[in-house]
Amino acid sequence: MIYLDNAATSFPKPARVSDEMLRCMRQYCGNPGRGSHALAMEAAERIYACREEAAAFFGVSSPENVIFTPNTTVALNMAVKGLLRQGDHVLLSDMEHNAVYRPVQKLKNQGRITFDVFPSLVTHPEATVADLCMGIAKCLRPNTRMLICTHASNICSWKAPLRELGAFCRRHGLLFVVDAAQSAGHEVIDMKEMAIDALCVPGHKGLLGPQGSGMLLLGDGIMADTLLEGGSGYNSLDAEMPLEAPERYEAGTLATPAIVGLCEGIREVKRLGVASIARHIAGLNARLQNHLRHLPGVRIYAPQHSGAVLLFGVEGISADGVGDWLNRCGFCVRAGYHCSALGHTTLNTPPGGAVRVSPGIYNTKEQMDHFASAVEELLKK
Amino acid sequence: MKEYASRGVCLATLGSMTQALRAQTALTNAAIRAEVVKADSARTKRGCAYAVAFSCSQQENVQQILKSAGIRVREYYEGDSV
Numbered sequence: 141m142i143y144l145d146n147a148a149t150s151f152p153k154p155a156r157v158s159d160e161m162l163r164c165m166r167q168y169c170g171n172p173g174r175g176s177h178a179l180a181m182e183a184a185e186r187i188y189a190c191r192e193e194a195a196a197f198f199g200v201s202s203p204e205n206v207i208f209t210p211n212t213t214v215a216l217n218m219a220v221k222g223l224l225r226q227g228d229h230v231l232l233s234d235m236e237h238n239a240v241y242r243p244v245q246k247l248k249n250q251g252r253i254t255f256d257v258f259p260s261l262v263t264h265p266e267a268t269v270a271d272l273c274m275g276i277a278k279c280l281r282p283n284t285r286m287l288i289c290t291h292a293s294n295i296c297s298w299k300a301p302l303r304e305l306g307a308f309c310r311r312h313g314l315l316f317v318v319d320a321a322q323s324a325g326h327e328v329i330d331m332k333e334m335a336i337d338a339l340c341v342p343g344h345k346g347l348l349g350p351q352g353s354g355m356l357l358l359g360d361g362i363m364a365d366t367l368l369e370g371g372s373g374y375n376s377l378d379a380e381m382p383l384e385a386p387e388r389y390e391a392g393t394l395a396t397p398a399i400v401g402l403c404e405g406i407r408e409v410k411r412l413g414v415a416s417i418a419r420h421i422a423g424l425n426a427r428l429q430n431h432l433r434h435l436p437g438v439r440i441y442a443p444q445h446s447g448a449v450l451l452f453g454v455e456g457i458s459a460d461g462v463g464d465w466l467n468r469c470g471f472c473v474r475a476g477y478h479c480s481a482l483g484h485t486t487l488n489t490p491p492g493g494a495v496r497v498s499p500g501i502y503n504t505k506e507q508m509d510h511f512a513s514a515v516e517e518l519l520k521k
Numbered sequence: 522m523k524e525y526a527s528r529g530v531c532l533a534t535l536g537s538m539t540q541a542l543r544a545q546t547a548l549t550n551a552a553i554r555a556e557v558v559k560a561d562s563a564r565t566k567r568g569c570a571y572a573v574a575f576s577c578s579q580q581e582n583v584q585q586i587l588k589s590a591g592i593r594v595r596e597y598y599e600g601d602s603v
Contacts, residue, residue, distance in 0.1 A: 173538035176559035176571070184557075188542040204539050374537050376568030387537045 142507050143472045147294050147322055147449050147498035149344045149351055153401075154408045157349060161401040169396055173373035173387065183396050190403035191386070197406055198339060199330030200357050207356040207386040208399055212321040213239040214367075215340035215356035218389060219317045220244060220288070222364025223338065228285040230255040231276060231314075233300065234486040235262055235293045238479045240319055244288070256281075262298040262486060265444040269304045276308065286315040291323035295483045295496060297425065297447030299327070306335030315362075321345060325409045326418050326448055337362050346417075347409055348501075349402030352395050358385060368392070417501050421448045424499040424508050431512030437519055441487045441494060451487070453494045454518065462495045462518065469514040473497050531577040532600040533587065534560045534570050540592060541571035547590040553579050564598065574600055 143151045164186070170179030172187045191203035200206060209215045220243045224230065232240055234257050247253045256279045261267035276287070287309050292299045302318060309316035317338045320329060325346025331339055336359060343353025358364070366381050370391035375382045382388050409417065426446055432438050437455035454462050463475030477484050477493040484493055497511070535541040541557045548555035553575060560572040575583050577599065587594055 173571075176557075181557065184538050184542065188539060188546075191539070192546075203543060372537070374567075374569045374571060378567050382537065384537055384540065386539055 141470050141472060142503070142510065144497050144499055144503065144507075144511065145472045145474050146345065146500035147478075147496060148474055150346065150348055150500050152502060153350065154348055154405065156404045156408060157401045160404045161350060161397045164397045164400045171393055172396055174371075174393070186400050186403070187394060187396060190399050190406075193403050193406050194355055194357070197410065198324075198341070198357055199332045199334075200339075201332065201360050204385045205358045205360070205362075207358065207389045208394055209354040209356055210352055210395065211344075211354040212319065212340050212342040213354075215338075215354050216240055216288075216317075216319060217243050218356050218364060218367045219338040219340060220286075221247065221367055222389075223315055223317070223362070224253050224286060226252050227283060228253045229281045229283045230286045230288065231258050231279050231284060232256075232288040233258055233260045233290060233482075235260045235295075235298060235300075235483045236288065236290055236480070237294055237319060237321065237483070238481060239321070240288050240290070241482055257482065260298060260300070260486065262293070262296065262442050262445070263488075269301045272301070273304065273308050276305075277312075280312060284312070284314060286317060288317040288319065290319040290321070291329070292320075292327060292447060293449065293480075293483060294322050295449060295478050295480050295494075296442040296451045296487065297422075297445035297449050298442055299323070299445070299447060302329070302334040302336065309337075310335050322448065325405075325414065326421065328414050331357060331359055335359075338364075343398065343402035343405065347402060348405035350398045350405075353398040353402040355402075356389065364389070366391070412501065418448075420501060421499055421503075422446050424503055424505065425450050425497075427505055428497060428499075428508040428512060431509065432515060435512075435516055435519060438515065441489065448498060450497045451489075451494045452497070453490065454515070457518070458492045459489075459494050460492060462515075465518050466495070466511075466514055469517070471511055471514060529577060530574055530600040531580050531583075531597060532558065532560065532572040532574050533583060533597050534565065534572040534595040535592065536570050536595060538571050541573055543590070544573045544587055544592050544594075547586055547592065548573065548575060548583060551582070551586050553582060553586070555583075558600075561600075564596070570595070572600075 168182040172184035191206040339357040343349035368391040459475040560570040
């Protein structure tokens with residue numbers, strides 16, 4: 141089986157990730173921040189080490205601004221629902237995942253906010269960053285308070301220019317929330333340099349950690365309302381959540397084994413080098429694209445972008461049909477709409493969506509060649 | 522605080538575990554031995570809290586280091602053991 145669905149979750153994981161998770165569960169999995177016995181303390185120290193690791197990795201000023209979540213979706217919900225106020229207006233790109241689109245839509249349905257979708261210009265090869273910013277500026281209103289943008293699309297290789305968007309947000313006094321579900325571990329992200337106020341990150345994709353791990357990283361001075369309330373391990377006599385991050389946002393017991401696994405994943409990414417990982421995956425993607433574009437009846441969406449994700453369709457065969465064939469040939473890919481109503485509408489994919497191929501660090505050029513051969517075989521049937 | 526110096530162990534109550542670990546890191550980086558402990562629940566008005574324990578002989582340095590690291594200490598007091 142050749143795994144090419146790393147945009148959903150990376151697989152396999154480095155041995156150091158599973159080794160540490162197992163060590164945690166066997167040797168030190170007390171409840172971090174609850175009590176002070178030896179195992180609780182060791183678990184807390186490991187969790188804190190992961191906060192430090194993540195803060196350094198993403199340019200976060202302090203470890204307490206690293207908040208652990210079960211996944212990116214929870215982090216995005218925390219940022220959107222915790223930072224927006226009654227009457228705010230929000231801007232989001234036309235390539236957002238439902239993890240952004242649905243929380244925003246819900247707040248709109250509740251009459252709490254309004255929002256507009258700005259054009260990413262993903263299908264305009266000639267578009268510049270200035271064009272993008274001009275399009276966003278046209279959507280601004282006096283009550284616009286937040287801009288939410290995916291860093292890297294989950295359905296094609298389009299990437300948002302975070303540095304420029306961050307500067308745009310600063311100029312216009314907007315909170316800048318970034319969905320880094322596809323870019324964390326594949327792209328260099330520095331919250332301070334990019335003026336990001338809230339960065340939402342999965343642990344189980346490019347950072348090579350386990351499922352059940354994710355993070356919300358907050359910029360300096362950002363305080364959100366809480367999404368959940370409950371035990372925080374301190375101020376136990378107070379009826380309200382504490383004001384200090386990260387405990388303010390982490391009600392209930394943390395997933396210690398997942399977090400220490402994530403920590404090892406980040407260390408592995410650092411060891412390999414983000415730039416090196418990006419180069420490897422983009423190279424695989426380019427190789428596959430080079431094969432597929434010569435096949436009659438194969439359409440590649442937004443082919444001008446080079447990156448980690450390739451989206452394609454085969455004329456006359458449904459996306460699910462192509463996915464099933466590839467599965468029978470031993471390839472794991474994802475067909476359909478990929479939880480991205482906005483993105484598929486923007487790319488104008490047909491009913492049934494398209495097929496996504498997302499190689500990872502452990503894939504090889506030869507696997508890309510085999511994959512192209514399998515598609516070619518399908519076309520002959 | 523100075524009255525505690527001759528008696529051994531002092532504690533700085535931070536509140537959360539994360540703040541206590543951050544304080545410990547700041548002190549360790551300054552070559553001051555510090556240990557995270559649970560603060561005496563009888564002393565805390567708001568319930569459970571964590572503290573760092575350190576030698577009272579270092580109390581002035583500790584105060585300075587934690588202040589310059591932006592770590593807010595709720596209370597300094599003398600403890601029984603490290």
